[in-house]
Amino acid sequence: MKILNALLLVTTTYYLADATLSKTDSKKASSKSFETKTRLSDVPVQSRGLVTTDVKAKDIVLDHQSYCNKKVKERHVSGDVLGYVTPWNGHGYDVAKIFASKFTLISPVWLQIRRKGRQSFQVTGLHDVDQGWIKDIIKKNSKSTQLVPRVLFDSWTYQDFESVFNSEDEIEDLSDALVQTAKDEQFDGFVIEVWSQLGGQQRQGLVHMLTHIGQALHQAKLQFILVIPPAVAPGTDQLGMFGKKEFDLLAPVVDSFSLMTYDYSNPHRPGPNSPISWVQACVQILDPESKWRKKILLGLHFYGMDYSALGASGEPILGSRVPKWIADSSQVLS
Incomplete structure (x- = not known):
């Protein structure tokens, strides 16, 4: 499958915002967030050994909010990149200003038409x-x-x-x-x-x-x-409510499609958020011949779901919670 353009759905303090969490969910998550100081560096994360399959717990705790000051304007995606910003995550506005050059499109979640x-x-x-x-x-x-x-x-x-x-x-x-x-x-x-x-x-x-x-x-x-919405209904082999016919009709007049390839699982069927085989199927069904592939902004989630939590719908696991879990675990850091 060809490399797709990326739609970044932002949920943690490092990213912009998200497009699937409700205001209530966001407030729940932020109340449990692990606050650490953002750290700047002139050395890329690769050179600091932070991009590795052998991740160390201490590195996550110390560097989960660090970034290379010299690389903030570099983009490594040739196509469009879209990020959402929500009014209930004020930090997202600051992050958008810092990393805006990495996005071709920024979508504040502001408006309704009545x-x-x-x-x-x-x-x-x-x-x-x-x-x-x-x-x-x-x-x-x-x-x-x-x-x-x-x-x-x-x-x-x-x-x-x-x-x-x-x-x-x-x-x-x-x-x-x-x-x-x-x-x-x-x-x-x-x-x-x-x-x-x-x-x-x-x-x-x-x-x-x-x-x-x-x-x-x-x-x-x-x-x-x-x-x-996804072209394959989550958890089934059934086609979704938006298919190839609609895609072909609208592709000439749409600049980009924001494809919702996330939230695959639910409390009644807990599991992965975005299985890769499902994500691939959603793209290939819409555009099997890659005619309009450059217009598909593939939804990439940066959150997980905890379905063991209290409540009918579970709760989101944001990146900011992970270092707190690690820091609180003396066994991991010992």
Whole structure:
């Protein structure tokens, strides 16, 4: 399988944010975080012996938040790299400014679009927009990193979707609302997350609406990234709610697909977060001939799940918890 572009879902204090944890989960995890001072070095981690199959417990505790100051602007991925930033993880904003050059796309989780009535749409969440932070990102990266906030279709009913699908005027007004917001706020485009809301229904209507949105964004010279669910339903051999047919129809008008190849397991079927065979199948089913492979941003998770924890859904295991576990274990460090 060809090397894919990477979508980085950020959850630990080292990364930006995440796109799957809820605000509640994030607060739970942060309350248990292991605080250590970020350490800078002029020597790459490879030269310090930190990239190895023989990992030492003490190195994890001492260096889990260290990075090479001279390498912060180097990128080793030829294609696009997308990272999410969430308002409830304030440290992510600082990390984004430090490592922004490693990302071609940064998506703050800020916005929602609401249908207020016939041909009436409103983009909400603008109170979370931090123009000072945006200017810092642009200043430090000379526009090489683009800001593409995520947009959720918040509080939409099935009837709302049907009304929009059946009206070219409504689709046009919806597209205009997004374009105008991007112009007003100086965004470079949007990450649109809507497909899973209808549970695999109304695929034709969704393709039609998203095609028009994509065309409108491109006409305004804006980026259009579409979040899509896995092509193979987790834990089964069944096809998911987004398949090759929809992929082929939308690929010409979508700049990148944010593929959700994570959260494979659940409390009723605990196990790995992203089995490699499943991840490969999700990509190959969508694009078996690699025609549009460069547009697939493969979802890479940087968290695990603890299904033995109290609660119906378990809780996330963030990277910041691991060094605390190690440090608390006298046997490991002895």
